[in-house]
Amino acid sequence: MTWIAALPMYNVTPALDLEWREWLDDVVRRVKPACRIVEPDEELPGFWRRPNLLLSQTCGYPLMHGLHEQVQLIATPRFDAPGCEGAHYSSVLVTRADAQFDTLAACRGARAAYNQDDSNSGMNVFRHAVAPHSRAGMFFSAVLRTGSHLGSLRAVADNRADVAAVDCVTFAFVGDVMPDLARRVRAIGMTAASPGLPLIASGTVPPATIEALREALNETLEIRPERAKRLRLQGFSVLPLTDYERIEQLENEARAAGYARLG
Template sequence: MAEPKRWVAALPMYNVSASLREDWATLIGLVADALAQGDSPVTLATEDPGTGPAALHAFWRRDDVLLSQTCGYPLMHGLARHVRLIGTPQFAVPGCEQETYRSAIVVRAGNGPATLSACRGARAACNSPDSHSGMNALRHAVAPLARVQRFFGEVIHTGSHLASLAAITEGKADVAAIDCVTLAFAGEHQPELVAGLRQIAATPAVPGLPFIASRHASAALVERVRSAMLAVLRSHPGLRTRLRLEGIVPTRVSHYQPIAHMARTARLHGYRELA
């Protein structure tokens, strides 16, 4: 399997603000500079993957992707055979431990439900049907309470965690499960989205959103990418702090089995869809 001569990269998962988008692009650029050095130079360029789940899924499956980031749920539902894992990020935010993360289940602070049980009949905001943090983790949390029946009065698919936060803040929804990394970035960059919210629960810890490359990249090249990323983070402490990215842990697809287990557990409760 021949490797492409030119590789592409995109890190779209935590672009909470224009400045963060620029920082992720800077990380890619510095990694590209490192890969261009040495006896076997590699060309890596940033490319816009497009917007929406369909565009992202198509981008992740491209043969020439050398650096991107995906959610663990699509990884365990068809994407794994197309990619190699570069590693799992270690974020320095509340809710993350080592390479794991959680979802925070949030409501309005003033008049929101006090417990998850009290959310029966409420309006749930969900960023995407293929999101672990926004759908799978919330489905797993609700499954024992639903008793095979519809639990929420309505499920609103918003398109992003930021839109879910806005929906609760604006009174269009009552509860959502939010990736704790996104929540921390939102608190820093868009504090108006979280100022009036309260966390009522947290979901179990699972490995965070993995950095990935195409299967067409050799294992040796993927190792070079991880090493280059770690070197950039060590040598640029300001960038590391702004991205809250402390490290990258080598992981395999098998590490993400807890995500698939949570989906199976919900199905065993008879609660197959978030509803």
């Protein structure tokens, strides 16, 4: 079997994408030298289910909606970013720098942007934050699906939307490498926290290889600390799947409040 690996989640710019690929290459060469680093050539839910997947990163929402039955948790990164606490993270509620909104409650009737329907950080925690303010399941005048956190930030900055929830790690990277975009938006709050985006492997990967991957993750931070700093990586935590039930809890609380979907 030819193993494959990919990190599709935090590639904000081509330069940052290259940093992630170099780090990933260092990790997998310590474990499976024959592993190929690839660009996913299909929708991510299908890619994550490949039996030869050695290492990738997923969102906690699809993980808890069926993906956990076919993959193993390797570890969850601990990032150095405002809004992160250990292996848990929140999303930043953002509006335009010159917008009139100062709180999420003030955004009633405004236009929302979100990245994907199966995103915890862009949809699920956003829905949870809005739910207490909703009336008859409604809050916004319009909702735009953008396809990515970067797309949501640009929609807000370009006045195609008024508010979005953006993964705090992505938001920190945008501040690092896209300062012009960062200056065009501002934070008006934070969402509830939940476990961060986990690193996963196919269920076919042997337990000894999972342990070797965990060792390699930390080794690569130690040998290149300057790269780890640029990637905002502080370390890794091995979380049980039960910790990710927090994501379902947030979803259930929004539904119980009568707010089943962004709207």
